[in-house]
Amino acid sequence: MKTFEYITPETIDEALELLGEGAQILAGGTDLLGEMKRGLATPKRLINLKGIQGLADIRSIPDGFLTIGSLATLSHLAEHPLVAQHYPLLIEALQRTASPQIRNIATVGGNLCQRPRCWYYRHSAFPCIRKHGEGCFAMGGQDRYHAIFGGHRCFIVHPSDLAPALMALDAEVRIAHADDSRIVPLTDFFVGPRDSLTQENILTRQEILTAIRIPVPPDNAYGTYLKVSERKATDFALASVAVSIAWLDTQVTHARVVLGGVAPVPWRVKQVEEMLIGDELSGKRIERACERAVDDATPLRHNRYKVALVKGLLRKALHAAHRSREKGEK
């Protein structure tokens, strides 16, 4: 590991002043420290956010949003009574994220900003395009964990379980900058390889993700997060699906469908959302939705199985939604 400066600012303004070339933000460190040990990240200055008061707070505000400080740990979020009350979909995603030990340290902001888990990217022997090298070693190589949607010269998948769940809940992120702080829908936060081959989100070197805001779901909403991984405990998604559906009587009035583990960004399938709205959630419609969800899939040599996984997960999630409506559950 290379030597670096380590600073713990006490305010966001102080942290913003310290940012710039060679500086990097440290939250829980469960991803970044691994990257540093492997020489993938070589910051000259580490800015430890843990000295900033209030950055880990979770609170509801009168206009109906839940605001989650970016430094809140995954465990803290999972145990929060407002999350249990309004966002069971998020609890399901949190319970399937990493291990309890990691969830005690990993933060929500860090989870959204974590780097890819592609084994070529993580291995120092492969100078891939995401490390300013040339080409994608997964193309024509060992590609079974890689993207079936949205790949372009690079076929990483976004590793976060929280991201698809939060996106299905219409979350927004608050980004602090010395002169121009902004709130951005989570759907606009992530960038795929067509926009950048070296970063996975829109943050510049002068910015810090400070909070995530989630609106209260619509009335009669049902949400679920389903994930398939190779191992049951502590494993990243081979594929996952976050679904949020609301009804008026029997008619679907609101639908969000977001896939994880299958694309370089959390993959929102708007064409499925659109076909679900305005009708009943019948078995036939569910089958059509599952087919439509994989319309744009372009599997690589060894990951065609992900197409079947996506269809299976979506089918299960939509049937669960249908059953919950019939039972009048939330």
Ligand SMILES: Cc1cc2nc3c(=O)[nH]c(=O)nc-3n(C[C@H](O)[C@H](O)[C@H](O)COP(=O)(O)OP(=O)(O)OC[C@H]3O[C@@H](n4cnc5c(N)ncnc54)[C@H](O)[C@@H]3O)c2cc1C
């Ligand atoms: C064994 C293992 C299993 C795992 N399994 C899963 C899993 O199943 N599902 C899953 O979703 N994740 C999984 N993870 C990943 C884990 O969830 C992330 O490492 C963690 O959430 C990152 O949060 P952190 O606070 O530790 O971030 P850090 O490691 O501190 O930071 C991660 C990155 O985000 C940047 N960053 C952090 N906070 C901010 C901020 N506020 N603003 C701007 N940039 C920021 C850092 O500079 C760094 O680049 C696993 C990790 C391990 C080690």
